[in-house]
Amino acid sequence: MLRWLIAILILANGLAFAAIAGMFGPTPSSGSRETQHLNRQIHPERLSVKAIRPSESADVPTVGGPVAAPAVQASNLAQ
Template sequence: MLRWLIAILILANGLAFAAIGGVFGPTPSSGSRETQHLSRQIHPERLVVKPIRPSESADMPRVGGPVAEPAVQASALTQ
């Protein structure tokens, strides 16, 4: 019985490998559908980097500064 299971698994792996390789035709995700996404891509030449002001960085941790206590309530577990 175990021989049949191993043979079926090897056959299933071979079929999956063939399907990924394109034996049964191209995969649905390889088509040129939904072309509107290409027109909505971000152009890197249009990106602008701006520095963060101190008022915007209130939640940013300071390197080398003291570590704030986490806002988590903890209690001892009962047995």
């Protein structure tokens, strides 16, 4: 029984090597078949970075300042 398991593993290993080597055709990542992905990429020249004002920030602590108490509501659980 162990001989059959070893034979199947060797066969599976050979098939995996053949697939990686390209014997079943080119891999999907080797060609440009899906050009719509290239058209949907973000262009870095269109991006801009702007500084946020303190009124726009959510929970940004001041470095070196006191830590604010978290906005957590607690209640007793019913037993």
